[in-house]
Amino acid sequence: MTMREPHVAEELRKMESEYEPLLPVERKLIWYTFGAGVVLLAIFVLISRWFV
Amino acid sequence: MTNASTTLNRTTAPSPGEATAIAQTRLTEDWLAVWIGLFVFALSLSLLFGIDLLGWTVTTSVWTVPSKALAPASKHYANLPAPLSLAAAYFFLLVILLVAVKTLRVDLKRFAVGFTAVFIVSYACWFLGSWAYIAATPDKRPALKIAWSLNLTNESGFIIALLAGLVVGNFLPGVARALKEAVRPELYIKTAIVILGGFLGIAALEQRQLATSVIFRGICAIIEAYLIYWPVVYFISRRYFGFSREWAAPLASGISICGVSAAIATGSAIRARPVVPIMVSSLVVIFSVVELMVLPFAAQHYLYGQPLVAGAWMGLAVKTDGAAVASGAITDALIRAKALAASGVAFQPGWIMGVSTTVKVFIDVFIGVWAFILAWVWSAKIERRPGEKVRVVEIWQRFPKFILGYVATFLIVLAIGVAVPGLIPKVKASMAQANLFRAIFFLMTFFAIGVLSNFRKLWQEGIARLAAVYVLCLFGYIIWVGLLISWLFFHGMLPPTLKG
16 A cells, blocks of 8 residues: 555546556456356256255 | 545545554444444343343334324333433433444544434434324324325335435535534444344244245355456456556445445455545445435335345345445335235235345355455466465455344344244344334434435546446446346245234
């Protein structure tokens, strides 16, 4: 954590011109998490309907 | 939110010392909620030993004549004048809260003054909301001798308290500042949730199979919320709005998971500057109020035939503990009133709110785990820091401690009921008394949320882009996926109906 107090508006504007591209590891995090969510959704719905 | 709530209206970063103080206060306020809630719960259980320690507290009935609205809760105190009963409730809460907040090193005099105002306004709103023309359900109109009513139940007092808070927060900044010490929505709602655990324990005792199903489905629904909400919001923030990783991760957690707590935990996990989660938290609070004012009425209109879907939806879609459980309470009242008016079905109170609370509590449980996972991904894969290790103990450090109180009251009631079934009526009476304090804490939560919601922030320079992501993701994705998940897990399940 830094002591610098940023000016939020200026910082958010700067982000548009200095875009940080998505890293492969971020893409993996996004897709693996989402994929796990969809698969688990199907499994849990089946379990909740049939067994609980 | 806790002490962070008092910093939500700032846009500059707190110093590292301040950030540490916020974190420490969060922890302390969580524990305070546990102890206050357990104290009220323990006093209410005195009925099991034939002693009525809380029966003097005030209860408010739906009224047409104001002088007949208030009364002591228990027949043991029937001779106590109603105004004294109300004053006793005020002094009782003032004293235990003063003792509690002393540990937070707040200015006790300012707290006492602020709390007095918060209590008076909140209870006045409850009183107004209990007016028969606002509150009465159709079945009660003949007894009250009225021809019409808005059918909002006395929980409309919550909405009135919220509106009163919004007026203070947005139009009377001087008053809001004067009340600051006592405007603690997270302390109030967490205390209420601890007390609520016992009340839900009674519901679980009476309907064990249904309660087991609700708990299992609650766990399933929240896992989905983390895995399906978070990556999509993160992707949209990064890819389409160009946010940096430092902003996108807390934003995704704030929108997807549990608002303020999740944004702060994520910000800390990825080593974001304090200003980032604080800005996100400001948005979370503002939009929670919007959701709180819209979603329960939408649920009443479209989901009154699927009450538990509506309850889960509130828990999954409304951010911050206070707003989510509060939305559950309003939805509970609105749907029960509509179901009774439309189809003559009288659902037992508390089940819809119980589902909202269960879902929300499970979401909170996983915040620490999620923050741990993100901390590991960031330190090991994204911003590699040689020699730095993420400690498992951080999961416990981020664990919301008030949940322990909720689980404790739930299990104690369940254990007593299972071990000695003959005591169930007395436990029910005990929880009914504790529940009166739960309602007061709820009321103060609504008022406090309103006071802290400064809508003018939305027009502040720089926040528009953050708000755009929030609006798009919340109203275009989270709410609808939350509804779908709630539907998948809870449709066809109905709360028990009242007998007779």
